[in-house]
Amino acid sequence: MHDLIVIGAGPGGYEAALHAARLGKSVLLAEKQYLGGTCLNVGCIPTKSLLHAAHLFELAQQAGEAGVVIQGKPSFDMAVAARRKNQVVGQLTRGVGSLLQSAKVEVVMGAARLVAPGKVEVAGKTYETRNVLIATGSRPARPPIPGLDSPSVRDSTGILELESIPPRLAIIGAGVIGLEFASLFASVGSKVHVVEMLDRVAPGADLEVAAALQKMLKKRGVEFSLAAKVKRIAGGTLHYERGGQELSLEADCILSATGRAPVVQGLGLEDLKVDFSPKGIRSDERSRTNVPGVWACGDVTGRCLLAHAAVREGQVAVNNMFGQPDRMSYRAMPCVIYTHPEVAWAGLTEEEARERGIEFTAERKPLRVAGRYLIECDKEPGFCKVIMGARHREVLGVHIIGARCSEMIWGAAALIEAELRAPDIAKIIFPHPTVSEAIKDTLLAH
Amino acid sequence: MPHPVLMPKKGNSVEECVIVAWKVKEGDRVEAGQPLAEIETDKATFEVEAPAAGQVLKLLRAAGDLVPVLNTIAVLGEPGESYIGESALPVPPLPSGEGRGEGLGKGRVEGNALTTPTATAVQTPPPSSQPSPTAGGKRGNAVEGRGENRVGASAPLHPLPLGEGRGEGVCTGTGKLAASPRARHLAAETGVELKTLKGSGPGGRIIERDVAAAPRMSPLARAVAAEKGWIAPNHGAGDAGRVQAGDLVAPATAAGPEFEEFPLSGVRKRIAERMMASLQGSAQLTLSATANATALLKLRAGIKERGKELGLGAISINDMVNFAVVRTLLRHPGINGTLSGGVVRKYRTVHLAFACNTDKGLLVPVIPAAERLALSALAEAARQLAEAARTGAIEPDRLQGGTFTVSNLGQLGITSFTPVLNPPQVAILGVGGIEPRPVRQANGEVAFEDHLHLSLTIDHQVVDGWTAGLFLKDLKAAIEDFELLLVN
Known part of the structure; x- marks a missing residue:
């Protein structure tokens, strides 16, 4: 009898397993494909590795301005970048394996299925447990577009395997995934065209920031067709409709980046009467499902498809199942788009604040107010935008576009979660010279 | 030349002292070494x-104040001598080693901030608006290198400025915030504010x-609570409660006055008196x-x-139940x-009174000679009387002359x-709700059967418990x- 069986070894699952094991619980972790899940194997990590390579390539082209002389013209070798990516992935997944081993988590490879209350079957063997944490994650969604199975179409997993740079890349979807690959391939020389159904890019981000990102990507050669509906794909031709017009574009590679769907099938959820739909397993702020002893965290809940959200949800689940009341707070969830330039935010967007009828002020400052930004990134017109309560000047949302913002957004999230007001933040010391000073400057703008 | 009187530093770990009492008042002439104040x-x-x-030119702090060590608490000088001016008072240098070493590793909010409500989650040193030898010394830690420069800086002579919740500094004394x-x-x-x-504590002192x-x-919660007078629960949704x-x-009063007043009158007054x-x-x-x-439920x-x-x-x-009663x-x-x-009256007829809730309050209509009525007629009589009581159309005669009363709260889920x-x-019968109770069956097994709660209040002056039983x-x-x- 285990204290906990975790299904899925992505960040939500393996972190929860480690956490429970460190509390002295007997934990079994079932994984059907690979340790580290989507994030480590075919998501965050490999993408960031390639994005870093692409960014270095861009910097190399600009190095002359800083006085770095490079003989000849820099070029980009996709195969080498892919090798480096695979090394990183290998190192990290091995790291997860040894962490689990040293924490004495029993890892079983194979698809898991809930066969009865407290009973989980993995690879033909049934295990008993007091708790089950479902952390099966998500997979790329497959929209009903005729011709999507054409060989030129890849999803976010498949495109990571490209060994060469497609001269023309079409991307369906201007969400986080679509934009990151747009940025990546634009940097290394692809002609990128993004087709998006909505009339904006980066849904979820502050509209003003999203518009700025679109503008900056456009400047780097990315073409956008917004409010456009993809009708069908024929070979390398993408047919779409915009404003009543039938249009098409040719591409050597088509990336389908229309979001991700929770993995809820084949788990035996129906038999145990777990409340779920194709949009995910319903869970509450304590990561409980409707069935006692069955918990869920991460993408499979369909609530917040971010690795770090999954990690915290898993931690909340473990704390609650072992008698330490804990609950999830989503109000300052840090979000990052690893494009070049980066976008990061936490808390309310201006639109959300308005929708909720909150009296607020929005302050903006160019990141150039921070000396370090001017030194390192003077080409990017990045800025910081802060949404503050009108009455108490508490921080409600922080939105940044520009280099290094991903590394400091956690601080902004902490300010929001701690309900600090501008006068409180004025007393916090920000290191100088750093880009983070721009946050403080924006907050104390008036 | 005016002389500042500093809060002495009594031991290395003492960071502030309370002025228990002043032994002198402004204008008093004092000798060197004379006790000026008692501190704790x-x-x-x-x-x-x-x-x-x-001469005691000024007492800067009141009895009851908590003052960081080495802060000025009074000024001595010659009569008429000005102690307020741009030129700062000379301040005795800090004992050696005090400047930097003392504050190191303490990790505490410094003295001046101790009573400032807003110095909270973020325990950073306050801005340098309050230069004092103490502050300089304590901050040696945070602003390394700068601390030394502050040693010997002038001591503040005025109570610290108010503003941003910070300058409140040391409590105003006068017992306002003990x-x-x-x-x-x-x-x-x-x-905590x-x-x-x-x-x-004694005398309402906060301990x-x-x-x-x-x-x-x-x-933010503190700011909102202070502004709107809202109340904080003991545990919140934030980290660690x-x-x-x-x-x-x-608070309940936020929506309007805490209560409404009505004179006791009419039906309510009668009920109260009775x-x-x-x-x-x-x-x-x-x-x-x-x-x-079971039988009642089956019949119904x-x-x-x-x-x-x-x-x-x-x-x-x-x-x-009325019918059975x-x-x-x-x-x-004897019950009726x-x-x-x-004088005790024992009735041979039953004028059945029943409690009836109305907008005006409790009314108790009476069904006269109820034993003459079949079940359906009794039900109809009760229905009509209750209707009349609720609409206010009931004749006063119908509200008196009862010989026994039944009051039923079962429909509200009241057990008894x-x-x-x-x-x-x-006597009066209270009828409660119906609840399942475990009953041992003939075959020895236990089954749940529905039971009705009954409570009978008697006037023990004339009815014995046994009789009632x-x-x-x-x-x-x-x-x-x-x-x-029904057969009978």
Whole structure:
């Protein structure tokens, strides 16, 4: 009898397993494909590795301005970048394996299925447990577009395997995934065209920031067709409709980046009467499902498809199942788009604040107010935008576009979660010279 | 030349002292070494002596104030000498090693911030608006290298400026915010605002445990609570139970006045008088029992199903209980009666009173000679009277003359209650809800059966417990064998 069986070894699952094991619980972790899940194997990590390579390539082209002389013209070798990516992935997944081993988590490879209350079957063997944490994650969604199975179409997993740079890349979807690959391939020389159904890019981000990102990507050669509906794909031709017009574009590679769907099938959820739909397993702020002893965290809940959200949800689940009341707070969830330039935010967007009828002020400052930004990134017109309560000047949302913002957004999230007001933040010391000073400057703008 | 009098530093760990009492007043002439004030650390009491002879020009802090060590608490000088001016007073240099070393590793909010409510989650040193040797010394840690420069900086001569919740600095004294040093320490460390607390120490003084018991709040929650007067629950949704703005609750008074007033009049006044008369004028005793309600429920189900086709009106459980009561009372005249003016009346007829809730309050209509009515007629009579009582159309005659009263709260989910006698009657029956109870069956197994709660209040002046018990026993039987009752 285990204290906990975790299904899925992505960040939500393996972190929860480690956490429970460190509390002295007997934990079994079932994984059907690979340790580290989507994030480590075919998501965050490999993408960031390639994005870093692409960014270095861009910097190399600009190095002359800083006085770095490079003989000849820099070029980009996709195969080498892919090798480096695979090394990183290998190192990290091995790291997860040894962490689990040293924490004495029993890892079983194979698809898991809930066969009865407290009973989980993995690879033909049934295990008993007091708790089950479902952390099966998500997979790329497959929209009903005729011709999507054409060989030129890849999803976010498949495109990571490209060994060469497609001269023309079409991307369906201007969400986080679509934009990151747009940025990546634009940097290394692809002609990128993004087709998006909505009339904006980066849904979820502050509209003003999203518009700025679109503008900056456009400047780097990315073409956008917004409010456009993809009708069908024929070979390398993408047919779409915009404003009543039938249009098409040719591409050597088509990336389908229309979001991700929770993995809820084949788990035996129906038999145990777990409340779920194709949009995910319903869970509450304590990561409980409707069935006692069955918990869920991460993408499979369909609530917040971010690795770090999954990690915290898993931690909340473990704390609650072992008698330490804990609950999830989503109000300052840090979000990052690893494009070049980066976008990061936490808390309310201006639109959300308005929708909720909150009296607020929005302050903006160019990141150039921070000396370090001017030194390192003077080409990017990045800025910081802060949404503050009108009455108490508490921080409600922080939105940044520009280099290094991903590394400091956690601080902004902490300010929001701690309900600090501008006068409180004025007393916090920000290191100088750093880009983070721009946050403080924006907050104390008036 | 004016002489500042500093709060002495009594030991390495002492960071502030309370001025217990001044022994001098402004204008007094003092000799060097003369005791000026009595001060108190966490552990002991000391005296502050005059550093030089002169006149007491100004007492800067009041008795009761908590003052960081080495802050100026008074100024001595020559009569008429100005102590307020741009040129700062000379301040004795700090004892060697004080400047930097003292504050190192302490990790505490410095003295001046101790009573400032906003120095909270973020325990950063306050801005340099309050230069003092103490501050300089303590900050040596945070602004390394700069600390030394501050040693020897001028001591503030005025009470610190107010503003941003910070300058409040040391408490205003005058007993307005009496708090123990330990309470202030803890408040500063945990960000609790002392003025939101009620002291449980002597004379309402805030002591450590008051601070410890206070809810932890986010700065925004604190600001909102202070602004709107909202109340923080003991535990909030934030980390480790920290109270966040969304956890605050408006006090009941926020929506309007706390209460409304109505003069006691009309029906309410009559009820009040009768209730008091009842409780003061009789010896009330309540007995309770339960009756198996299976038969009642079965009959009601039958009536619901076929009542219309049989031409029956609605008959409730309550009507059936009334019917059983009436039949049983005929065999217990001692329960069915009144006590008035030293005379007991035992009735051979049942004028059945029943409690009826109306907008104006409790009314008790009476069904006269209820034993003459069949179940359906009794139900109809009760329905009509209740309707009349609710609409206010009931004739006053119909509200008196009862010989026994039934009060039913079962439909509200009340299991049982103690009914109050309706004088001059000598008994009243309270009918509670129906609940399943485990009953051992003939075959030894336990099954759940529905039971009705009954409670009978009697006037023990004239009815004995045994008599009442016999009535309840018969009533229970009548209810349980309700169909037999109908046959009779």
